[in-house]
Amino acid sequence: MNHAAANVLIVGVGGQGTLLASKILGLAAQLSGLDVKQSEVHGMAQRGGSVVTYVRFAAKVYSPLVEKGQADMILAFEKLEALRWANYLKIGGTLIVNEQEILPMPVITGEAKYPGQIFEKLARQDIRVIPVQAVRLAGEIGELRATNVILLGVAARLLGFKQEVWQQAIEEAVPAKALPVNLGAFTRGWNLQAV
Numbered sequence: 001m002n003h004a005a006a007n008v009l010i011v012g013v014g015g016q017g018t019l020l021a022s023k024i025l026g027l028a029a030q031l032s033g034l035d036v037k038q039s040e041v042h043g044m045a046q047r048g049g050s051v052v053t054y055v056r057f058a059a060k061v062y063s064p065l066v067e068k069g070q071a072d073m074i075l076a077f078e079k080l081e082a083l084r085w086a087n088y089l090k091i092g093g094t095l096i097v098n099e100q101e102i103l104p105m106p107v108i109t110g111e112a113k114y115p116g117q118i119f120e121k122l123a124r125q126d127i128r129v130i131p132v133q134a135v136r137l138a139g140e141i142g143e144l145r146a147t148n149v150i151l152l153g154v155a156a157r158l159l160g161f162k163q164e165v166w167q168q169a170i171e172e173a174v175p176a177k178a179l180p181v182n183l184g185a186f187t188r189g190w191n192l193q194a195v
Contacts, residue, residue, distance in 0.1 A: 005056070005057070005058035005059075006056065006057055006058065006072050006073070006159070007055075007056050007066040007070050007071045007073075008025065008054075008055045008056070008066075008071065008072060008073045008074070008075065008155075008159075009052055009053070009054055009055075009066060009071050009073075009074045009075070009088055010022045010025070010052070010053045010055065010074075010077075011050070011052045011053075011074060011076050011077065011078075011081040011082070011084070011085045012050075012051055012076065012077030012078050012081055012098075012148075013050060013051060013077070013078055013081065013102050014049045014050075016051070016077040016078065016147070016148060017077070017145065017147070017148030017149070018051045018052075018053055018077055018148065019040060019051070019053060020148060020149075020173060020174070021053075021075065021077075021148045021149065022038055022040070022053035022055050023173045024149070024166070024169045024170055024173045024174075025055050025152065025155075025159075025169075026038050026055055026057070027168075027172055027173055028156070028159075028161045028165050028166050028168075028169040029057035029161070030057075031161075031165045031168055032161050032162075032165055034057040034058060034059065035057065035058060035059060035061045036055065036056070036057045036061065037054075037055075037056045037057075037061040037064035038053060038054065038055050038064055039053070039054045039064035039065055040052070040053045041053075041054075050081060050084070054066045066088060067088075068087050068088050069087070069089070069090055069091075070090055071088045071089045071090060071093055072089075072090065072093055072094070073089075073093060073094045073096070073155060073158065073159070074086065074088060074089055074093070074095045074096070075096050075151055075152065075155045076095060076096065076097045076098060077098050077100070077134075077147070077148060077151060078098060078100050078101065078102045079097060079098070079099065079100065079101055079118045079119075080101070080104065080114065080115065080118065082097040082118065082122065083115060083118050083122065086122060086125060086127065089125075089127050091126045091127070092126065092127065092128070093127050094127070094128045094130065094158060095122065095127050095128065095129045096130045096132060096151060096154050096155050097119075097122070097130065097131050098132055098134045098135065098147065099131050099132065099133050099134070099135075100134070100135050100147075119131060132150070132151060132154055132189070132192065134147045134150045134154075134189070135147055137150050137185075137188050138150055138185065140188075141181065141184055141185060141188060142181075143185065146181055146182060146184075146185035147185075149182045149185040149186050149189065150185045150188050150189040151189060152186060152189060153166075153185065153186040153188060153189020153190040153192070154189040154190070154192055155189075156186070156189070156190055157190055157192075163190060166186060167183060167186070170182055170183055171183075
């Protein structure tokens with residue numbers, strides 16, 4: 001991806017690790033000598049509410065916010081969140097989607113239905129969609145909480161920073177005891193052949 005300027009949204013629900021992923025991304029951009037601005041918007045609940053983080057990096061960035069139709073990439077930790085935020089992508093932008101469904105409260109209470117055919121709806125838009133079975137991959141390494149770093153690994157391959165820079169960013173962002181599993185999860189995402 002062009003390092004002149006990049007607009008990335010990381011979207012999911014509370015408790016999925018979107019904030020850690022955005023922290024690692026911001027650190028990787030800083031370690032690469034770029035100016036970084038980030039902004040987080042939390043939904044109604046700490047866990048289960050919608051969460052979006054805007055991450056912008058370039059030689060100089062003045063605002064952390066990304067307008068609709070301006071994002072180069074969206075990293076979606078849940079399918080419905082991917083559909084909800086897809087209109088923020090620019091034409092030809094990349095949407096990386098975790099193939100996980102987390103039912104929002106209105107669906108759990110029966111007030112609404114979880115939308116069907118999300119990938120079909122996304123495919124009709126003029127964007128690149130990369131589905132990832134991140135929960136399955138996290139299960140294979142024995143740590144479901146590493147789903148976020150697997151997805152970040154997939155995105156990292158497209159963002160253009162060196163793998164060593166990402167590893168350094170993870171080392172700075174993650175507690176030492178969680179470092180081996182997070183580095184392994186990142187490598188798993190980085191090495192996915194679908195990218």
